[in-house]
Amino acid sequence: MTLVELAQLLQVSPATISRALNRPEMVSARTRERVLKAVRDHSYRPNGIARSLRKGETQTVGLVVSDLQNPFYSGIVKAIEHTLSAHDYSCIVCDASESQGKEQRALKLLGELKVSGIIHGFSGSGSDELERLGLDGIPIVEIDRASGMPGTDTVLLDNVLGARSAVDHLLELGHTRVGMISGPPRLTTGSGRLEGYLRALRQAGIEPSDELIAYGDFREASGRNAARKLLATRSPPTAMFVANNEMAAGALAELQDAGLELPADMSLISFDDVRWARYVTPPLTVVAQPLREMGEAAARLLLERLAGRTDPTRRVFQPELVIRQSTAPPRRVGIPA
Amino acid sequence: MTLVELAQLLQVSPATISRALNRPEMVSARTRERVLKAVRDHSYRPNGIARSLRKGETQTVGLVVSDLQNPFYSGIVKAIEHTLSAHDYSCIVCDASESQGKEQRALKLLGELKVSGIIHGFSGSGSDELERLGLDGIPIVEIDRASGMPGTDTVLLDNVLGARSAVDHLLELGHTRVGMISGPPRLTTGSGRLEGYLRALRQAGIEPSDELIAYGDFREASGRNAARKLLATRSPPTAMFVANNEMAAGALAELQDAGLELPADMSLISFDDVRWARYVTPPLTVVAQPLREMGEAAARLLLERLAGRTDPTRRVFQPELVIRQSTAPPRRVGIPA
DNA sequence: TTGTAAGCGTTATCAA
DNA sequence: TTGATAACGCTTACAA
Numbered sequence: 153m154t155l156v157e158l159a160q161l162l163q164v165s166p167a168t169i170s171r172a173l174n175r176p177e178m179v180s181a182r183t184r185e186r187v188l189k190a191v192r193d194h195s196y197r198p199n200g201i202a203r204s205l206r207k208g209e210t211q212t213v214g215l216v217v218s219d220l221q222n223p224f225y226s227g228i229v230k231a232i233e234h235t236l237s238a239h240d241y242s243c244i245v246c247d248a249s250e251s252q253g254k255e256q257r258a259l260k261l262l263g264e265l266k267v268s269g270i271i272h273g274f275s276g277s278g279s280d281e282l283e284r285l286g287l288d289g290i291p292i293v294e295i296d297r298a299s300g301m302p303g304t305d306t307v308l309l310d311n312v313l314g315a316r317s318a319v320d321h322l323l324e325l326g327h328t329r330v331g332m333i334s335g336p337p338r339l340t341t342g343s344g345r346l347e348g349y350l351r352a353l354r355q356a357g358i359e360p361s362d363e364l365i366a367y368g369d370f371r372e373a374s375g376r377n378a379a380r381k382l383l384a385t386r387s388p389p390t391a392m393f394v395a396n397n398e399m400a401a402g403a404l405a406e407l408q409d410a411g412l413e414l415p416a417d418m419s420l421i422s423f424d425d426v427r428w429a430r431y432v433t434p435p436l437t438v439v440a441q442p443l444r445e446m447g448e449a450a451a452r453l454l455l456e457r458l459a460g461r462t463d464p465t466r467r468v469f470q471p472e473l474v475i476r477q478s479t480a481p482p483r484r485v486g487i488p489a
Numbered sequence: 490m491t492l493v494e495l496a497q498l499l500q501v502s503p504a505t506i507s508r509a510l511n512r513p514e515m516v517s518a519r520t521r522e523r524v525l526k527a528v529r530d531h532s533y534r535p536n537g538i539a540r541s542l543r544k545g546e547t548q549t550v551g552l553v554v555s556d557l558q559n560p561f562y563s564g565i566v567k568a569i570e571h572t573l574s575a576h577d578y579s580c581i582v583c584d585a586s587e588s589q590g591k592e593q594r595a596l597k598l599l600g601e602l603k604v605s606g607i608i609h610g611f612s613g614s615g616s617d618e619l620e621r622l623g624l625d626g627i628p629i630v631e632i633d634r635a636s637g638m639p640g641t642d643t644v645l646l647d648n649v650l651g652a653r654s655a656v657d658h659l660l661e662l663g664h665t666r667v668g669m670i671s672g673p674p675r676l677t678t679g680s681g682r683l684e685g686y687l688r689a690l691r692q693a694g695i696e697p698s699d700e701l702i703a704y705g706d707f708r709e710a711s712g713r714n715a716a717r718k719l720l721a722t723r724s725p726p727t728a729m730f731v732a733n734n735e736m737a738a739g740a741l742a743e744l745q746d747a748g749l750e751l752p753a754d755m756s757l758i759s760f761d762d763v764r765w766a767r768y769v770t771p772p773l774t775v776v777a778q779p780l781r782e783m784g785e786a787a788a789r790l791l792l793e794r795l796a797g798r799t800d801p802t803r804r805v806f807q808p809e810l811v812i813r814q815s816t817a818p819p820r821r822v823g824i825p826a
Numbered sequence: 827t828t829g830t831a832a833g834c835g836t837t838a839t840c841a842a
Numbered sequence: 843t844t845g846a847t848a849a850c851g852c853t854t855a856c857a858a
Contacts (some may be wrong), residue, residue, distance in 0.1 A: 501828080501829085502828065504830080505827090515828095517828090520828085539834090541834095542834050542835070545834070
């Protein structure tokens with residue numbers, strides 16, 4: 153059932169139906185009733201595609217994230233979806249599966265779909281590659297990255313601060329050999345957290361040692377490998393700081409397999425307050441990111457842009473240290489007491 | 490930049506450009522090159538909206554789930570997105586936030602967006618309410634529910650079997666007083682798992698006792714309450730079967746607070762192999778659902794429909810019992826040995 | 827091999 | 843207050 157068919161049925165012009173639906177005040181009460189009744193009776197639904205074409209506006213925004221199953225992203229996506237749908241926007245969600253190819257395909261697709269805006273939470277491609285995608289005038293909000301593309305808003309976490317507070321916590325407990333499992337330094341989440349770690353150590357008068365830093369790719373398996381590597385050093389750390397939750401899961405498994413008892417034999421602290429962190433034994437001390445707030449902020453920034461704001465805006469969120477039971481003083485300090 | 494503008498630039502007809510892009514073999518090599526170069530140079534992107542309108546096909550499917558943050562759904566959504574995007578469909582994701590109102594709004598919206606199909610993973614509204622939404626000819630695949638709507642495909646888990654294998658496992662270990670923390674019986678996931686529990690007991694010649702069954706709403710707090718209730722009975726169970734992961738988290742906390750040691754004092758088994766189940770102490774024995782397979786199956790069923798299949802199809806998946814360390818023989822059996 | 831022209835279902839402009 | 847009509851940007855008969 154289309155507008156025209158309905159119009160013929162009611163013996164009015166298509167324009168009248170359209171008006172009765174979109175600007176009811178421009179139509180006489182009598183016809184309005186008649187139209188609305190017919191709409192209900194025939195369960196007529198306007199064709200959003202046709203409307204979008206005509207209006208040059210899709211009321212749709214695209215989300216690109218690297219892994220929907222990662223609680224970090226699913227938390228943010230949920231908040232975004234919630235905020236946008238309250239403003240009559242719908243979300244097209246693309247999972248880049250940690251792949252640059254999929255990311256670029258997704259962005260290209262979103263460009264063709266003429267989404268009203270894009271929220272981009274994946275740090276694969278460089279800004280030049282993105283610009284070449286020809287996303288023209290589509291407003292973009294970046295989460296957890298700042299590509300430097302002109303006219304782009306950004307939602308960030310203060311990664312340096314988060315890492316510092318984590319490492320400071322370990323230092324305060326008396327640890328001096330603190331290991332780190334870092335993400336790839338080419339990502340801001342990788343380099344920022346690494347930098348926070350380095351700064352905290354230096355500020356405490358400890359010179360960082362390359363031996364105590366292992367690199368992963370933010371995924372579980374790499375966390376396990378990195379933990380193994382740290383344990384195999386001549387003088388292993390008494391505490392580990394892990395740059396994200398997935399790698400922390402891997403590291404934890406490795407520590408358990410190695411027969412280490414937490415926190416007596418090893419303190420562990422990681423980024424992201426995912427649900428399982430609370431249920432593990434021992435419950436994990438973590439640096440929590442305010443996911444809901446960050447997702448809402450991203451959605452808000454986009455809505456403001458769509459409403460006309462033009463100056464690039466950046467919002468930086470503060471992480472919160474949540475102390476649980478996976479961190480404690482190191483043995484040689486703890487036992488004598 | 491539109492097709493027509495590009496055509497003027499190249500001094501060819503719009504049709505030629507369209508053909509060069511969509512049916513390159515219908516165009517001379519020379520013009521094809523010329524067109525493709527111009528497309529690149531001006532980074533022209535076809536307008537997907539216009540194409541959809543013209544073709545009457547959006548290459549888009551809608552997903553409606555009750556909670557994106559729940560690992561069960563995010564796992565399924567990821568698999569669906571992955572499968573569909575490989576077939577050039579994109580996903581519009583709607584989170585119903587456990588609310589019937591949002592669910593119906595979402596479905597209505599998807600109808601207007603003229604999605605090619607819908608995958609529906611939320612058990613809020615009845616089939617009559619859904620039919621009234623006038624989703625007309627849009628194919629629907631339902632996950633974890635079977636509303637009975639005509640022309641609908643279904644992906645299910647064999648909940649009865651899953652519950653039976655869980656309870657059978659406990660019975661084989663020698664338990665005779667097995668408690669259950671059930672979900673709401675009005676949901677198929679609630680009633681199915683309860684039925685499996687009852688059947689397993691009866692088959693073993695044990696008459697189920699109302700005292701040993703506590704009901705929750707699939708959320709954490711209710712699991713804790715239910716566990717407390719079971720512990721307070723005159724003759725408490727020696728093992729508990731919990732119908733989902735959230736309630737299991739609550740139950741586990743309650744058992745720990747009660748000072749019970751697992752599995753010596755109490756065996757615990759739950760549905761859903763979420764990540765934390767592996768890291769808790771002791772690691773939880775669970776009934777695992779094949780999320781990826783289920784998501785893929787849902788996507789496949791939809792693709793088949795879109796390719797022309799008409800007979801309603803239902804795919805039932807078998808859960809898998811994953812035995813870890815939270816289940817063991819009851820004390821009176823275990824100690825004498 | 828290429829061009830012409832109709833039309834997908836709306837909304838918006840202009841007249842009546 | 844209503845109606846006729848022209849877009850929106852693309853694809854596809856049909857014609858040349």
